[in-house]
Amino acid sequence: MNITKPFGSTLDLIGNTPLVLLKGPSEAAGCEIWGKCEFANPGGSVKDRAALYIIRDAEKRGDLKPGGTVVEGTAGNTGIGLALVANALGYKTIIVMPDNQSKEKMDTLRALGAQLVLVPPTKYADPNHFQHVSRRMAEETEGAIWAGQFDNTANRKAHIEGTAQELWQQLDGRIDGFTCAAGTGGTIAGVGMGLKELDENVRIALTDPHGAALYNYYAEGELKAEGSSVAEGIGQGRITGNLEGAPIDTQFRISDEEGLHWVARLLREEGLCLGLSSGINVAGAIEMGKQFVAEGRKDARIVTVLCDSGFRYLSTLYNADWLRSKGLPVFDWLDAA
Numbered sequence: 627m628n629i630t631k632p633f634g635s636t637l638d639l640i641g642n643t644p645l646v647l648l649k650g651p652s653e654a655a656g657c658e659i660w661g662k663c664e665f666a667n668p669g670g671s672v673k674d675r676a677a678l679y680i681i682r683d684a685e686k687r688g689d690l691k692p693g694g695t696v697v698e699g700t701a702g703n704t705g706i707g708l709a710l711v712a713n714a715l716g717y718k719t720i721i722v723m724p725d726n727q728s729k730e731k732m733d734t735l736r737a738l739g740a741q742l743v744l745v746p747p748t749k750y751a752d753p754n755h756f757q758h759v760s761r762r763m764a765e766e767t768e769g770a771i772w773a774g775q776f777d778n779t780a781n782r783k784a785h786i787e788g789t790a791q792e793l794w795q796q797l798d799g800r801i802d803g804f805t806c807a808a809g810t811g812g813t814i815a816g817v818g819m820g821l822k823e824l825d826e827n828v829r830i831a832l833t834d835p836h837g838a839a840l841y842n843y844y845a846e847g848e849l850k851a852e853g854s855s856v857a858e859g860i861g862q863g864r865i866t867g868n869l870e871g872a873p874i875d876t877q878f879r880i881s882d883e884e885g886l887h888w889v890a891r892l893l894r895e896e897g898l899c900l901g902l903s904s905g906i907n908v909a910g911a912i913e914m915g916k917q918f919v920a921e922g923r924k925d926a927r928i929v930t931v932l933c934d935s936g937f938r939y940l941s942t943l944y945n946a947d948w949l950r951s952k953g954l955p956v957f958d959w960l961d962a963a
């Protein structure tokens with residue numbers, strides 16, 4: 627049995643997450659599909675890593691002083707990570723979030739003591755977009771820093787120095803492909819850069835949801851979005867600072883229906899309760915696995931990210947009325963309940 631050593635601080639609980647072989651996805655792809663369990667971070671998502679790096683970086687630069695405030699615009703998970711790290715280090719947090727994100731994330735932020743500011747969801751070009759509102763609030767607040775996760779590359783550094791190295795060790799230095807979706811792009815860019823440094827032959831793929839512009843950018847060179855998605859935390863319309871120079875070799879586009887199909891199967895067959903970005907990532911990993919198998923590489927090993935837990939979406943993904951209101955298929959066991 628693999629028991630981790632005891633830690634002296636809550637912050638040491640961030641990262642070093644488990645890796646699990648996903649049986650149904652591996653069978654569907656014809657090769658190994660592994661999931662990095664980021665829901666096991668103390669704040670419940672992959673974003674704890676970026677939150678810790680962003681705060682530590684601001685401290686090092688001397689921008690964040692004792693008792694200061696961290697301000698950020700977020701779909702929620704980064705805010706939860708920031709609030710947790712800030713609480714552990716004696717800082718305050720102000721979180722600006724679009725009001726169409728899950729109620730569970732809002733309640734969690736309030737429970738953690740963050741000051742929550744809800745804004746209507748708008749396009750990035752709108753001055754009232756959550757990112758711009760949060761930047762202005764940081765400028766107007768005494769002793770505050772703006773985390774700026776989209777363009778602040780301390781975000782991807784967490785994955786270059788953390789996630790990528792952990793994966794390499796966990797799989798004894800044999801990884802053929804890595805794929806995940808992008809919100810800020812910190813995970814895909816950071817893990818991609820970290821793995822390529824270890825082995826330049828690792829294939830890195832972006833898995834894009836519908837409604838995001840990156841698939842078309844990497845396939846055709848033009849940022850262009852098609853369709854829409856209800857997935858929270860992913861779907862980007864621009865090349866963020868974190869995505870600049872990301873080593874993306876190939877790309878897949880995955881629908882909400884496909885993502886939900888894998889969310890349902892992983893729950894029922896493997897006991898994993900996940901958010902939709904994880905389902906979309908797994909569907910992308912299966913596409914990548916099939917690509918390797920078609921090239922005659924049945925021994926390929928693909929890794930993706932299980933970004934957060936389904937418990938964060940009980941009022942949406944796991945609610946029959948909500949799924950119906952979005953025109954999405956309802957898990958049959960929910961209807962029977």
Ligand code: PMP
Binds near residue numbers: 672807811933
């Ligand atoms: N999934 C979820 C649920 C998220 O909250 C995020 C962060 N926005 C991501 C995936 C994407 O991570 P990243 O910002 O590193 O691209």
